[in-house]
Amino acid sequence: MISALAGLGMITGMDIDLTGRTALVTGSTKGIGLAIAAGLARAGASTVVNGRSKASVDSALDTLRSQVPGAKLQGVAADVATADGAETMREQVPDLDILVNNLGIFEARPVLDIDDDEWRRYFEVNVLSGVRLARLYLPGMTERGWGRVQFIASDSAVVTPEEMVHYGMSKTALLAVSRGYAKAAAGTGVTVNTVLAGPTHTAGVEKFVGELVGDDLPWDEAQRRFMAEHRPNSLLKRLIEPEEIANMVVYLSSEHASATTGGAVRVDGGYVDAILP
Numbered sequence: 001m002i003s004a005l006a007g008l009g010m011i012t013g014m015d016i017d018l019t020g021r022t023a024l025v026t027g028s029t030k031g032i033g034l035a036i037a038a039g040l041a042r043a044g045a046s047t048v049v050n051g052r053s054k055a056s057v058d059s060a061l062d063t064l065r066s067q068v069p070g071a072k073l074q075g076v077a078a079d080v081a082t083a084d085g086a087e088t089m090r091e092q093v094p095d096l097d098i099l100v101n102n103l104g105i106f107e108a109r110p111v112l113d114i115d116d117d118e119w120r121r122y123f124e125v126n127v128l129s130g131v132r133l134a135r136l137y138l139p140g141m142t143e144r145g146w147g148r149v150q151f152i153a154s155d156s157a158v159v160t161p162e163e164m165v166h167y168g169m170s171k172t173a174l175l176a177v178s179r180g181y182a183k184a185a186a187g188t189g190v191t192v193n194t195v196l197a198g199p200t201h202t203a204g205v206e207k208f209v210g211e212l213v214g215d216d217l218p219w220d221e222a223q224r225r226f227m228a229e230h231r232p233n234s235l236l237k238r239l240i241e242p243e244e245i246a247n248m249v250v251y252l253s254s255e256h257a258s259a260t261t262g263g264a265v266r267v268d269g270g271y272v273d274a275i276l277p
């Protein structure tokens with residue numbers, strides 16, 4: 001046992017050093033993606049920020065430069081929900097060590113009102129975007145013998161939300177895709193995992209909370225009421241901060257997480273009432 005572990009080196013603490021690694025976070029001009037990009041950059045990774053417009057990417061780069069002085073950053077404006085966008089990304093960033101498929105859209109819509117185009121759109125943006133990028137970058141990782149691929153899913157992957165079944169479908173699909181890619185990378189030094197994020201404090205969710213409980217309340221009170229009335233299953237009893245999702249992603253991107261692959265890791269504040277994902 002000791003000799004089998006000897007080559008991995010002695011881990012003496014949880015300091016995470018991603019110096020020399022190149023990381024891409026899709027959809028990282030705001031919200032959870034921006035926090036993940038900051039976390040990876042802080043850990044020393046050369047980090048690629050992505051959004052659809054040059055203006056939003058430049059603004060995110062400015063934010064990151066002020067949050068993480070000395071960060072190694074690159075911006076790529078590309079709609080990675082399309083094949084052309086994925087190719088643009090590949091041209092500008094030929095190789096990656098860490099791929100975080102964070103891009104995802106969500107919107108409430110009664111299930112019987114979701115037409116074929118909308119089902120396809122959710123599949124293309126939330127699932128196929130990550131499938132394509134993993135297909136483009138995984139072979140390089142396996143050849144080099146090291147890599148990390150992560151898909152950001154949601155509690156909705158395992159508890160289908162009645163108000164957005166198309167979103168739930170797309171997040172459930174990511175669990176299968178992630179597990180499948182992990183099998184394709186078996187024994188190569190590349191890990192593939194899904195992170196199940198729970199209700200998180202992003203600008204979009206803050207607006208949503210205001211609409212539900214009234215936007216004249218102080219934030220702490222609005223959040224407390226939202227959680228009590230609309231998310232009573234949460235054991236955290238508050239929204240998750242984007243940095244708390246990012247912490248898990250940075251850990252999974254590190255050497256420390258070398259034995260975690262083919263899994264789904266919850267950062268949901270205990271929202272899903274289950275022991276396993």
Ligand SMILES: NC(=O)c1ccc[n+]([C@@H]2O[C@H](COP(=O)([O-])OP(=O)(O)OC[C@H]3O[C@@H](n4cnc5c(N)ncnc54)[C@H](OP(=O)(O)O)[C@@H]3O)[C@@H](O)[C@H]2O)c1
Pocket residue numbers: 026027028029030031032033050051052053056057078079080081102103104105106125152153154155196197198199200201202203204205
């Ligand atoms: N917020 C939550 O409570 C929550 C809970 C569970 C899971 N999640 C998941 O976490 C992920 C991030 O969610 P979020 O709430 O942080 O999202 P968000 O605040 O809405 O941010 C979405 C990001 O994606 C970018 N984007 C949108 N379409 C794009 C495209 N086609 N190509 C490239 N970039 C694109 C946007 O940038 P531009 O506008 O600049 O293109 C933006 O940076 C999603 O997968 C979501 O499903 C969120």
